[in-house]
Amino acid sequence: MVAFIYTLLISLVTISVALITEQPMPQLLCNCFNRELSASKDEPGAMIIYTCVNKYLAITWRDRYYQKMSNDPEVINWFKSLYRKNKSLEYHSRLKRQTGSLLHGTRQEIRTLSNAQRRRFITAVQRLKTTRVGSTNRYDAIAAAHDGPALENAHFGPNFLGWHREYLLLFETALRQIDSRVVLPYWDTRLEYNLRNELESNIWDLSFMGDSQGVVSYGPFARWRQPNGAFLERSAGADGSYIPPVGIQRVLSRQSNIQISEPWAADRFSLENYHNAVHxxxxxxxxxxxxxxxxxxxxxxxxFIDCVWEDFRRQQTYPERDYPWNNQARRSQRPSERMINLESNKRNIEGYSNEYTQRYYRCARSPQTCRECRNRRNLRCGTWNPGLCAAGRQSRRTSTRARNALQDEPKNKPLGISQSFRSTIIDKRKNNRGKRSIPAADFSMNFTKMFSHEDYPEKIPKTWRPSESELESPIQNSFVIDGVPDIKRWVFIPVIVKHKRPPGLYFNSKVIVHGDIQAGVDVYSYAMILNDTKTNRDQATFPNRNIPSKVGFDKVFVQVDGLSYSGKYKDYAVVDSRLPISESVTFVGVKSPKLNNSRSYVSAYDSHGRLCHAYCLVYGSNPPEYKKCSGVIDLTTTSPFMYGDSIGESNGLLYRKLKSVNHVRSYENVFLTFHCDYDDTPWSQCK
Ligand SMILES: [Cu+2]
Known part of the structure; x- marks a missing residue:
C-alpha cells in the first residue's frame, strides 16, 4: 500500500514538472568529442567544446536561421568588380614588368604603423561600414560572406588557411578601393600574451580597436552593429588564450601543412587551434x-595567422604543392572544391598559390625581443615575459632612460659604463642615427624571416602565467535569437556547479601541528589530503591559465549553444578553489519555450579550460537526485516553471519552496548541475 502511494506520488510529480527534458546528444557532435578526446591529451577541454560545437553548427547550418546576404546580386557584382580590379592590376604590372614591387604592399603589426598609417586604415574600415551595397553596407557584405555554407568550407581543415587568405585579400582590396595607401595590418597577440595584465594592452585604446568589455562603446567602432542586428561586443580576457610565443615556435618547427592543419595536426602544432583560442x-x-x-x-x-603561415611556407621548397587531403577531412576541404561565397570562382587548392605573396603583399617581421621594441612608441618590454616585446606604452622611466642613453651616451663615455653595455648603445645609435624611435618604414624593409627561433631567450618559462584581470572580465551576451537581439526571447535557468579542488594547488595558509608547520598541505587541503587517496586526472589547461589565483577565486563557465535556434549564451559561477568541494550557482539564458523548439546544448568548464560533467534531475526523486546526462535539453511550456524571465526571477526559484526568511536553498527546480571533478570525461556515454 505504501509502495503504491509512493509510485502514485512519483508519477504525479513526474507529470507536473516535465518542463525541461534531457535529450540525446546529436551523433555528429558526440563523434567529434570522442575523436578529439582520443586524439589528444594536451588540448584543454574548453577548446574541444569550441571546435566540436562550431563544427556541428557549421555542418548543420541549414537547420537554423541564417542571413542570406551574400545572395544579393549587387553584393555579388561588387565582389566580382574587386576581383576584376585586381586582375587588371596584375595584367598591367606584368606589362610594365614590375616584378619587384607589390600590388598592395607590406602588412605590418598594427603597433608598428605610424599614427597616420593607422588612422588611414581605421578610416577606410569605417567608410566600408557607411558605404551601401545592395541591401546592406560594404563591411557587412564582406562579414556575411564568412557565414552559412562558407562556415564548413573555410574551417576545420586545410582550406582554413587558403580560404582566409583569399578572404583577407578581398577585404584589403575593398579597403584600397577607398584609400589606395592602405595595407591590411596584422595583430600579433603574442604582444598581449607577454603582458602581465593583458587588458592594459594598447590594442584596446581609443585610437586602436577601442573597448574591450561589453558593448563596444568607445573607440573607432563604438556602437557598431553586427549584420544580425546585435551590437558589437567583446569580453576580452574572460576565456581562451592569446598565442604564447612557444606556440608559434611549435608551428614553425613542422615541415608540411598536414602537420599544422586540422583534422590531422596534434593540437600543439595546429595553427587553426591556436587561432580558435584567440577568438x-x-x-x-x-x-x-x-x-x-x-x-x-x-x-x-x-x-597575423596568415603571416605565420607565410613564414611556414617560406621554409618549404614547394609550398604550392603541399595541399593535404585525405578522407579524414570533410569533402568541402578537397583541393578541387570551390571556395564558397568569395565569388572569385577559385578552387581550394588555389589558396595555396604563391601568387598572393609574390604579387600582392608581404609580411613585415613583428618586433619580438625587448631590444627591438625598446624605442618604439606603441611597444615596450613584456611584464610577463620580460625579455620579450609586449603591447603598450613605454613607462616614463624606461623611455627617459632610453632617451638619455641614446642622446647623452657619447658624453657619458668616460663614466664607467661597462663595455658590453656601451657597445649595445653604440650599435643602436649607428642603426638609428640618433632617432628616438625607429620609423615603421625602416622596420618594414626587413624581410628576413618574420619569426625565428633565435628571437626568444634561451629559456621559455615552463610554467605559465595567471591573468590577474580574469575576475574583472565579465561576460557580455548579445541576446540574439534568430537575428533578433532581445532579452525577452530568452528565459533563465539556474545551474548548480560543484567544483572539486583541482590538483596541484597550494595556498599560503599553513597548518600548525604540535607547534610545527606541516609541510605540503594548507589548512583547506588538510582533510582532503588525509581522506582522499584517489588521484585526479590531470586535464590539459589553457597555456596561460594554469596558475590559479593566490586567494582561491576561480570561475566555472557555463555555455549554452542553440541547436534548434541561432543563439549563444555564456556566464560563469564563482567558486572557491581552496575548498575540497565548493558549490556555486549561475544562471544561463536559453530560448524561451514560448517561441517553440527550444533545444540547447549546455556545457561547462573551469577558467583553466578543464571540463565538467552534466547531471540532470531525476524527476520524482525526493530529495532531488541527479544522474549523468548529455547536457542537451529541451524546454517546454508545461508548468510549473523551472525557469525565470529574468535572472532575478530565476534566482527566486532556488528559494521559493520555503518562502522563508532563512533563504534555505531548494533544488527541486534545478534541472542541471555540473560536476567539475577532473575525473574521466563528460562524453564517455554518448557513443
Ligand atoms: Cu574564419
Whole structure:
C-alpha cells in the first residue's frame, strides 16, 4: 500500500514538472568529442567544446536561421568588380614588368604603423561600414560572406588557411578601393600574451580597436552593429588564450601543412587551434564563427595567422604543392572544391598559390625581443615575459632612460659604463642615427624571416602565467535569437556547479601541528589530503591559465549553444578553489519555450579550460537526485516553471519552496548541475 502511494506520488510529480527534458546528444557532435578526446591529451577541454560545437553548427547550418546576404546580386557584382580590379592590376604590372614591387604592399603589426598609417586604415574600415551595397553596407557584405555554407568550407581543415587568405585579400582590396595607401595590418597577440595584465594592452585604446568589455562603446567602432542586428561586443580576457610565443615556435618547427592543419595536426602544432583560442580570448562577437567578422579585429587576427603561415611556407621548397587531403577531412576541404561565397570562382587548392605573396603583399617581421621594441612608441618590454616585446606604452622611466642613453651616451663615455653595455648603445645609435624611435618604414624593409627561433631567450618559462584581470572580465551576451537581439526571447535557468579542488594547488595558509608547520598541505587541503587517496586526472589547461589565483577565486563557465535556434549564451559561477568541494550557482539564458523548439546544448568548464560533467534531475526523486546526462535539453511550456524571465526571477526559484526568511536553498527546480571533478570525461556515454 505504501509502495503504491509512493509510485502514485512519483508519477504525479513526474507529470507536473516535465518542463525541461534531457535529450540525446546529436551523433555528429558526440563523434567529434570522442575523436578529439582520443586524439589528444594536451588540448584543454574548453577548446574541444569550441571546435566540436562550431563544427556541428557549421555542418548543420541549414537547420537554423541564417542571413542570406551574400545572395544579393549587387553584393555579388561588387565582389566580382574587386576581383576584376585586381586582375587588371596584375595584367598591367606584368606589362610594365614590375616584378619587384607589390600590388598592395607590406602588412605590418598594427603597433608598428605610424599614427597616420593607422588612422588611414581605421578610416577606410569605417567608410566600408557607411558605404551601401545592395541591401546592406560594404563591411557587412564582406562579414556575411564568412557565414552559412562558407562556415564548413573555410574551417576545420586545410582550406582554413587558403580560404582566409583569399578572404583577407578581398577585404584589403575593398579597403584600397577607398584609400589606395592602405595595407591590411596584422595583430600579433603574442604582444598581449607577454603582458602581465593583458587588458592594459594598447590594442584596446581609443585610437586602436577601442573597448574591450561589453558593448563596444568607445573607440573607432563604438556602437557598431553586427549584420544580425546585435551590437558589437567583446569580453576580452574572460576565456581562451592569446598565442604564447612557444606556440608559434611549435608551428614553425613542422615541415608540411598536414602537420599544422586540422583534422590531422596534434593540437600543439595546429595553427587553426591556436587561432580558435584567440577568438575565445576576445570573446563577444568574435566567439561565434558566424558573427566573428563583424568585429574588425577579426581581420587583424587573421592577417597575423596568415603571416605565420607565410613564414611556414617560406621554409618549404614547394609550398604550392603541399595541399593535404585525405578522407579524414570533410569533402568541402578537397583541393578541387570551390571556395564558397568569395565569388572569385577559385578552387581550394588555389589558396595555396604563391601568387598572393609574390604579387600582392608581404609580411613585415613583428618586433619580438625587448631590444627591438625598446624605442618604439606603441611597444615596450613584456611584464610577463620580460625579455620579450609586449603591447603598450613605454613607462616614463624606461623611455627617459632610453632617451638619455641614446642622446647623452657619447658624453657619458668616460663614466664607467661597462663595455658590453656601451657597445649595445653604440650599435643602436649607428642603426638609428640618433632617432628616438625607429620609423615603421625602416622596420618594414626587413624581410628576413618574420619569426625565428633565435628571437626568444634561451629559456621559455615552463610554467605559465595567471591573468590577474580574469575576475574583472565579465561576460557580455548579445541576446540574439534568430537575428533578433532581445532579452525577452530568452528565459533563465539556474545551474548548480560543484567544483572539486583541482590538483596541484597550494595556498599560503599553513597548518600548525604540535607547534610545527606541516609541510605540503594548507589548512583547506588538510582533510582532503588525509581522506582522499584517489588521484585526479590531470586535464590539459589553457597555456596561460594554469596558475590559479593566490586567494582561491576561480570561475566555472557555463555555455549554452542553440541547436534548434541561432543563439549563444555564456556566464560563469564563482567558486572557491581552496575548498575540497565548493558549490556555486549561475544562471544561463536559453530560448524561451514560448517561441517553440527550444533545444540547447549546455556545457561547462573551469577558467583553466578543464571540463565538467552534466547531471540532470531525476524527476520524482525526493530529495532531488541527479544522474549523468548529455547536457542537451529541451524546454517546454508545461508548468510549473523551472525557469525565470529574468535572472532575478530565476534566482527566486532556488528559494521559493520555503518562502522563508532563512533563504534555505531548494533544488527541486534545478534541472542541471555540473560536476567539475577532473575525473574521466563528460562524453564517455554518448557513443
Ligand atoms: Cu574564419
Amino acid at each position: 575565445m580570448r576576445v570573446g563577444g562577437s568574435m566567439t561565434g564563427l558566424n558573427t566573428a567578422p563583424a568585429d574588425p579585429i577579426f581581420f587583424l587576427h587573421h592577417a
